[in-house]
Amino acid sequence: MAKKKNDYPEEIDLTSFAWVNAGSIPQKHKPGCGGCHPGGGGLEFDRDGNRYDKYLAANPEIRNTLDGDYYKSLWDKTGVIEADCFLCHLPGYNFSERNHQLNALNFRWAALAGSGIGQVIGSVNNDETPRVIYNKRLFNADGKLVIDISYPPKSDNCVNCHGLADLIKRGFSWNDRINHDVHNLQGLECTHCHPGNPEHNFAKGDENLSTVRDDLDNTMLRCRDCHYNGVMAAPIPKHDKVRPNHLEKFACEVCHIPAVHRAAAQGLDVSTGEVLNYPTPGGKKIGSRITWRPAFHRGEDGKLWPVNQFEANLYTNLDEDGIYYPLFAHEMGQAYPRIKDRLSDQEGHPLIDTENDILLMLTALKETLTENPRFETVRPYYHMSGYCYHLNAKSRVVKERDYTWVAESDAFNISHNVAPTRMTLGSNGCGDCHNENTHIFESWIAQQYPDGAGPHEISPQKLFLGKRPWTCYLNQLHKHNKLKPYVITLIVLFVFFLSFFNSDQAKMLKEIYGMPRDFIFLRIADRWVHFFRILSFSVLAFTGYIFLYNNMILLDIFFNSLESAIILHWGVGIFFMAISLVSVLLCRKKFPPVLSDASSFQSFLIFKNFQSNCRSVFIGTTIWLSLIMGITGVLLIFRDHFDAETNYILAIIHGFFAIIFVALIISHICTTLMSNPVSWRVWMNQKDK
């Protein structure tokens, strides 16, 4: 859109008049900008608040000035486009006819033809004054119009405009038997989630790239608004098979829109001077039937959202003031014909993608922009896929990482075409995602780093864990469901046998009988402490097992919800730490070597001399393990205050030492109970028989 005040014609790309039909392709029934703008606002009044047709009729000379609203305009003949109420409120509105009239410059008549209340014959474009023939069967004998207005508007009216725009940008559609949506199948209309107010502002979400009325962002009903509260009888999901951190990290749409079934626009090419969208790979054209899966983008809320990653190329000129000015479509259109026949690939997307093609286009732009008064200096740039290209002093192409405003990633939200529950990701178990080569781990899109560098291709683990590869590997080990059961079993067996077979049973038996009595016979306090340690440890091991293996069956049986299990785990963990501290204080005098002798510590740490020190080592080990588990556990309680990388490392440490701890306790139980059946009675009853 041109500015209101301009100094020379080259500054004017589109006036508000030319804007009405800009981008229109009548042969393809593609409307111009004014087709979807329902009228009123900038289609009725100029930037000074004057009605275009009356102001131009009173000041006809203004069309010869460089006024961005009137330059070369015909408002006085075409009339203005008043807000067309029927566009939204009349079922069966003829959107194509409206656009036909706009293309004919019959602005004032477009609403009439679109509504079907009458026919329009003639065209301002052909220097005619259109005639009107009203459809008399719609009128009573007294001349009043009788017409069914829908309130609120039907979805069919909304998709006249939004169906087209959404399909191109996002690929999603509505009222579509191929690209269905569960809400649509239940009879919901657009206005159920996007209600309006008397001012005709509609509740909206927060589209990644759109900046229209950001003050109204997130005013619409979101998934949780209905499905957590049962609004409109929406089913309230339990999500009892989904780990809670998934609900924290993923938007609902990630799992519930696993695929889209219409080709979206994968990219946009402006090299020819026209905006050319090209479809999702595999699709013959935008909107054709094809199944594709969304990419994912980290939103401002830290959650992942499904998106259509959209790649747009752009040409700019770096001017003296250091600003990269986007070139007008007609400026690219002047350069392209010069090199069109010399391009290496006439069919590819985008058209300009090889170094030779870029050289040709930039050279052509440099020539055609030379006389352009818009720029003090002509330095054309080509921006594509996170890089920008320009010519150096020797007229050779220089490729650089794109740090300009152009490099912002274009990713359009996908928020419709919600699949039935049985088709969502996770409906067949964790393997829907946690498996080799699953889409969700292969499709993480490029993210822009904070330093302003362009998009980078990064692996899924790196997206969460930063740039340290070792953390990625640990995380993969921790999460990989296929390996986890075997790895954990191996660790448990290894620790168990190390502990079990390194303790000399015969010697231990002898030692128990030969021990000083003050060690063998626990005091009442020792017994209670030991009992509570065992009890709390059992609870921790049990809940930890549920978390580690995501065992929702046990969770359902023993707990009301996963949250309650987590809180129990936290509480019992803190209790275990406290009771362990009491245990240390009670045993301090009994095991001085463990707590004070450096050599014993060393032997415990490196498992040297394990056999001879088995009891001391066991107690020392449990103290150390308790400390590690306690510290990492407490930190994990406050995980919201740490970044993902720290949390994963803490979780890995916590989980790994938990497994060792469990193995050690199992070994401990075996050695004290099974191998020495008398020991329990000795310890608890102060009797050896």
Place this chain on the structure above:
Amino acid sequence: MERINYSFQVKILAILVAVFFTWQPISQAKIRACPPMYLRTQEGKIINPVSGENADRPYSTRQTCGKCHDYNMITKGYHFQQGWDRIRDDFDKEMPWVLSDGMMGKQ
């Protein structure tokens, strides 16, 4: 031979037929959002295609719908303005080609 009296059955059948034919319109009946109305030209004059009064003029929604509805208030909504109500030449000095935060006013 005793004649069978069908009058009761006929009455019931008649009632059922009547209910059948009247039920559908009743169940589908609805209140129109807008009552019958005159179309109006942009000067506010009545268009009457039956009598031929101003029948060659296109209707104006401002005048027609605006008779009952607050057209000026409605058209302040963002669907109608799309940033036009905020457009100005110096909207963004770092990106001088951006004239508003809506869809009208961008290159």
